[in-house]
Amino acid sequence: MAEQTSPHRAADAPVRPGPAPRVPEHEAPVGDLGRRLALRRTQLGLSRREAAARAGMAASYLRHLEEHPAATPGAGAMIRLAGALETTVAELTGGTADQPPGPGEAVRGARFTALQPEECRALLATHGVGRLAVSTEDGPVVVPVNYSIVDGAVVFRTAAHATPARAVGQRVALEVDRIDEAFSRGWSVLVRGDAEAVTDSAAVRRLNGRAHSTPWAGGRRSQWVRIVPVAITGRRISV
Known part of the structure; x- marks a missing residue:
């Protein structure tokens, strides 16, 4: 059943993490940002609700971002998503797609x-x-x-x-x-x-x-x- 909450009104509403179901194939994202969000979320083993809770937004809004290629979240939402998914805004938006991996400096204590x-x-x-x-x-x-x-x-x-x-x-x-x-x-x-x-x-x-x-x-x-x-x-x- 489709979620009824408006993605724009619920953008900043926190949700409680639920169980971690697999994302059905029919819900596969179609936009570049959506595909990168869903891929990174899957790599971390997070359900959509868990990732949304980390980012302090509604699961319905994250679903909207993953499934609508024209979605344009604000800078604050992108920063929260990057932090929740343990990556960078540049990675999520494809800004590093043509760059070799690993340009950052090593962290202390590695x-x-x-x-x-x-x-x-x-x-x-x-x-x-x-x-x-x-x-x-x-x-x-x-x-x-x-x-x-x-x-x-x-x-x-x-x-x-x-x-x-x-x-x-x-x-x-x-x-x-x-x-x-x-x-x-x-x-x-x-x-x-x-x-x-x-x-x-x-x-x-x-x-x-x-x-x-x-x-x-x-x-x-x-x-x-x-x-x-x-x-x-x-x-x-x-x-």
């Missing part, structure tokens, strides 16, 4: 720790974009790929003659990371293993059905590559 193997696997299993290091005749090359984890292996789809396809038959490395610009912290996980082409028709159908990620590059990318890990290590920088 700790650099090794991740346990189970922590590395848990972070990998969230799926996303990884950086694949491949050896070529011109030297090592690093390219981004949309990967998934299926049966403990890293899998990705590529075109037969694209650079990622050169991984087949090699020992390669895949690096995945997350950087929190607002707090100068983050983690990285490195997978090393042997890459192989998946050619069995039954295995291909299985990957088509189970893999999470679709290549952002688009086009026909029907070659599946699987990396069977031989080593998984990780590091975290925290405060």
